[in-house]
Amino acid sequence: MAVISRPAVTCRPNDLHVLETERLWIVTSRATDYVRWLRIAVDDPESAPDWPEHVVAQARQVAIGSVADPVDASQPGLPVDPDWLFLAGVHRETRELVSSLSVFSRNRASEIGGSVRYGYRGQGYGHETLVAACALAHRHFGIARLVAGAEPSNTASRRWLAGAGFTSATGPPRVKLGNGRTIEALWWEHVDRDAELRCSRPRPHFRRGLLRTLARR
Ligand SMILES: CC(C)(COP(=O)(O)OP(=O)(O)OC[C@H]1O[C@@H](n2cnc3c(N)ncnc32)[C@H](O)[C@@H]1OP(=O)(O)O)[C@@H](O)C(=O)NCCC(=O)NCCS
DSSP states (O other), X not given: OOOOXXXXXXXXXXXXXXXXXXXXXXXXXXXXXXXXXXXXXXXXXXXXXXXXXXXXXXXXXXXXXXXXXXXOTTSOBOOXXXXXXEEEEEETTTOOEEEEXXXXXXXXXXXXXXXXXXXXXXXXXHHHHHHHHHHHHHHTBOOOEEXXXXXXXXXXXXXXXXXXXXXXXXXXXXXXXXXXXXXXXXXEEEEOTTOOBOOOSOOOTTHHHHHHHHHHO
């Protein structure tokens, strides 16, 4: 199991969190980062076909522009939602958005997924983002178990997850994407028995039950 340490994170009452990695700032829940990321995602030649048409049309109206200072409190935030967390990876030198992750909690599981901006892949940014996000999720937001689903043919995704300490798990063999396309999925998990809630952000309600389940294993 991967060694997880408590991250040094700026935690603001408006739900802004900033965690510094070697090359990035990992920033939570700024609406400006989110809409820019949607624009980047719909322009991505690999994932563009998976976005519903109405999202593509809306996202194309957003100018990517330059990203604001990661601790700029004047940036609008996304609504605080215990079941959904958005993290953006901002390059500390260029201020470019290079990665994004989200953690979505439903059906008693917290599912993590994400991507690295096209053109920045294969340079370690995915690994840097995922390791930091797992530490933040477990040791700041108190999420004990993260799961991730990936298509069996997606080697980059498999290596990305394995490299951050994810191990094989069970899960639904097929999932339906937002555009209606159904894909096969393999499942992965990242468990931290010493997960610790240090944030006043609301959390998914199932956490206590899940910890009891883990303790009985
Ligand atoms: C998967 C993804 C997030 C990885 O991010 P990245 O910055 O490219 O990955 P890194 O450079 O940090 O490398 C992480 C691992 O993936 C491997 N990898 C990266 N790109 C790869 C590719 N095209 N083919 C095979 N392996 C690849 C690296 O070799 C490394 O594995 P290793 O530690 O065993 O050497 C990125 O490729 C991506 O955004 N893909 C499209 C969206 C996606 O598939 N998301 C995952 C859904 S679960």
